[in-house]
Amino acid sequence: MLTQISVAIIALAFAVLVFFLIKTLKAATQSLEKVTQTLQEVQKTVDELTYELKQTIRNTNDITVDVQHKMKQIDPVMDTVKNLGEALSEVTYAVKQVSSGMVSKFKQSRTEQKKEQHVRTEVPLTASERTFQSYDAVYNHDAEPAQEKSRSRNWLGYVDTAVGLWNSFRRQKAR
Template sequence: MIEISVALIAVAFAVLVIFLIKTLRAATQSLDKTTQTLQEVQKTIDELSYEVKQTIRHANDITVDVQAKMKQIDPVMDSVQNIGEVLSEVTLAAKQVSTTLIDKMKSNKRHVSAPQPSHESAASSAEQRTVQSYATVNNSTGATKPAPSWVKYVDVAAEVWKKFRH
């Protein structure tokens, strides 16, 4: 019986060794394939890293170029801003001068002409008021105003401009 037991143990050990050998060979093949795959991945990563570095260098060059061009455009943008400010000042000055001139004309008109009766107490629209004032000015004597009155208006405008600037 011991001989049979030893024989059975020997057969069982041989079967176990055979299965272990097959398993180890399969594991070896899997590891070889994994190693090969990792080598291919490493090669691909190396190629991609070179391309990524080239792309980053190119992007840096573009950034430097854009920054240089922006620095060149800065004086132009400053000039545009200055022009806008000047135009704003001129517009404001023109409004002030025109308001002063209109007020001056109205005060001169009140002193020169006598009040005329009006058929309507107030004009219903801005267009009607403009037409009425135009008609009033043109229906006077038809003669042009003397030059000295225009000189006064220019003087008033110059004074307003001086006050605005200082």
């Protein structure tokens, strides 16, 4: 009888073990199904992203081709701007040379005039000359700025003439 009870306990223990194994296997099966479903969703998302990525790359390639085409069209304009910059640089240099020459001549003539005035003002010969000189110094002080204004206008006229000549020269050189 003891063997029969032992066999019954073993059979009962085996049945409980099989019951819990079945329960565990069902839980594992459900987990694997969820993992499979998640992997399918991930694969679907990756496929969609791959399609969108390919479209984006195609659009980027189209834009690159369009930009390259437009850059080729802009190249002559850029060359023209470069040539214009060089021409303006040359004109600026020429105007600078002309103006520095004019300024040095202006300063030299101004210095010579001041020396002449200084020599004249140093030693007046008579009392009447001294009176006229003081009168001119007090009442005719506006005469010098008018002369300076006319000189500056003459100087600007020289600069305008030089720029006109330079433009004529550049036009002839361009032909």
